[in-house]
Amino acid sequence: MSEQVPQVAPPKSRKGVWIVAAVVALAVVVGVFLAVRGGDDTAAGMTKVKLGVVGASDPYWKTFEEEAAKEDIDVEVIDFADYAQPNPSVSEGEIDINQFQHIIYLADYNVKNDDDLYPIGSTAIYPLGLYSKKVDSVEAIKDGDTVVVPDDDTNQARALLLLQSAGLISLKDGGSPFSTLNDVEDSSRVKVQALKADLTPTSLPDVAAAVINNDFVEKAGLTFADALVTDDAKDPSAQPYVNIFAVRAGDKDDATYRKLVEIFQNSQPVIDGLQKVSGDTAEVVKIPAPELEKTLKTVESQIQAQ
Template identity: 35%
Template sequence: MLPRRFLLALAPALLLAACGQGGDTPPDANRLSVAATAVPHAEILDFVRPELAAQGLQLDIRVFNDYVQPNLQVDQGQIDVNYFQTRPYLDEFNAARGTRLVPITGVHVEPLGAYSRRLRAIADIPSGATVAIPNEPSNGGRALLLLQKAGLIQLRDPRNPLSTLNDIAANPKQLHIRELEAATLPRVLGEVDLALINTNYALDAQLSPVRDALVIEDGNSPYVNLVVGRRGSEQDPRVRKLVEALRSPRVRDFIQRRYQGAVLPAF
């Protein structure tokens, strides 16, 4: 048995520990943390930051260069919400990771494009060319749909957004399709014949989707970029302020002016 004086000395520490285990820490009503990729998400968030600050809400923008940690950290409660992903990616992530993240609102579309340092037109792609696409299911399937649109491959199900390499029914040019992490695709552009790059990474690499893409999704793309959070986040007054700011006419004008068609408002 421990001495009484030792138990008395230990009591304050035990009390503090018990308090720390008694549920989630209440959120700071004056601060909202948002995980985002740099371009255009963090830039759009930075645009609305002064407006939110005037309403008494400080926006804590945390920039990531991958698509996994922003979801994991929101799911774990380390960050309030994120803004970087599409619904097909979110659905696949939840299914694969067992998370229960939910879409809150759509903000914009980033048309996926095919880029090359070696080719001037998509028709110039040679037989046996190497093509790089994102290595996760939603953007990989999206890239295959764009290759199909360009007439380079044929998929078994031409409308399946989660098609994989195994779903290619015809590949007449015998393209060598490599799956790589999405963030690395701009860096390997000089090493492959063609790379299919998400617009946020293309812009970050100083590529213009309107000018440089050999083929690109049109404005009817279903891949709207979302604000995402845990269940119930949509009722959080801080998140409501963010949604209202992001879907304002000012943001629509900013997106159209800043990105000149490389990013399209979805509202």
């Protein structure tokens, strides 16, 4: 067999050499840029934070991301399908912080899971209101009249606390987020009856007043402005229902997370978006973290005593 002579490639043109050199140079520049910018594609000087919520489609979360970016915080809003997911995700380090729950929910989670997630700031409380088609003020409700409240545990307790704040009833031991009809003192001004939440509006023609969940107010042909009285966000009894930002206990003093709370509370575009989604019923509140922690510990103790 004849020996195969290897083919020798013709020399590359200078043009080809310059193209290769340019490509290499561009790759080096891109590599340097990415190294400076960070592997997670976060701009230089920006602090990356993963925030878990339920309902990321609400437009004000996009506004919140934009407002945070002005403070060099790159917020990635992570959407969760249900309330059971964001707290474990914070505990396990999958996300840094969440905002979806009120204090009662967090207390229940901590107790049942032997966890210690911490509330670093308040966002808003969505008021629960007392409505009537017979009177136009709480003072006009007569002694001995009947007032209706929802029969589900969480809303019933909250409704009873509202009636107590309005001076219509007294609750044993001052009441708690777990009060029931059995805790209504005999000396109370009115009688209290419990009905399913969706039936409270239909009771209005037959009773003096009814506490109606926000979900059913407009469906009953009422407006939120029709309420005789609502939760007072400044009343200590309402604090367990304040929505909060929560983090791992070890992160409670983190300056970036604290800054996110300030942005949420003080950014008018964010607040305007929140109000739009809530039908102007949300009340943004600024409760210091130590007060939130105190309320959390009180509720946790009450849950443990159940």
